[in-house]
Amino acid sequence: MTDSILVQLRKGALDLCVLAVLSRGESYGYEIASTLVAAVNMGEGTIYPLMRRMQNDGLVATRLVESSSGPPRKYYRLTPLGQQAFEAHRRDWRSFAGAVDRLLEDLP
Numbered sequence: 001m002t003d004s005i006l007v008q009l010r011k012g013a014l015d016l017c018v019l020a021v022l023s024r025g026e027s028y029g030y031e032i033a034s035t036l037v038a039a040v041n042m043g044e045g046t047i048y049p050l051m052r053r054m055q056n057d058g059l060v061a062t063r064l065v066e067s068s069s070g071p072p073r074k075y076y077r078l079t080p081l082g083q084q085a086f087e088a089h090r091r092d093w094r095s096f097a098g099a100v101d102r103l104l105e106d107l108p
Contacts (some may be wrong), residue, residue: 010042016093018050019078019086022060027090028073051076059085 014036021027029051033044054060059082064072068071078086 003026010040011046012044013040013093014050015054016086016089018047018054019059019082019089022076022078022082023086026075026077028065028075030073032076058082075084 001004017036018032019038021032027035029048030044032051033042033047036042036047037044051060055062058079060076062074062076063081066075067073
C-alpha cells in the first residue's frame with residue numbers, strides 16, 4: 001500500500017478512532033493523541049483541530065482540570081450526540097470493512 005493511500009485511510013477513520021477512545025471514558029488531548037499514535041500511527045497535529053470541530057459540533061464536552069505538572073488539562077468526554085455519532089460511525093465502519101474483507105477473500 002502506498003503511503004498516500006494509508007494516509008487517506010487514516011484521515012477517513014480519524015473521527016471514528018477519537019470517538020472510540022472517548023467511548024471508553026474521559027481523556028485529555030495529549031492522552032488521546034498518544035493512544036492514536038500507538039494504535040494507528042496517527043500524527044498528534046491532527047488531533048487538536050479535530051477536537052475543536054467535535055466540540056463545536058456538540059459531539060464532545062470539555063472541562064479544565066488543574067495539573068501539578070504543567071498547565072491545566074482540557075478533558076474531553078462524549079455528549080449524548082457524540083455517543084450517537086460513535087454508534088453510527090462504528091456501524092458504518094463495520095459494514096464497509098466487512099464488504100472490503102469479503103472482496104479480498106474472493107481473490108485467488
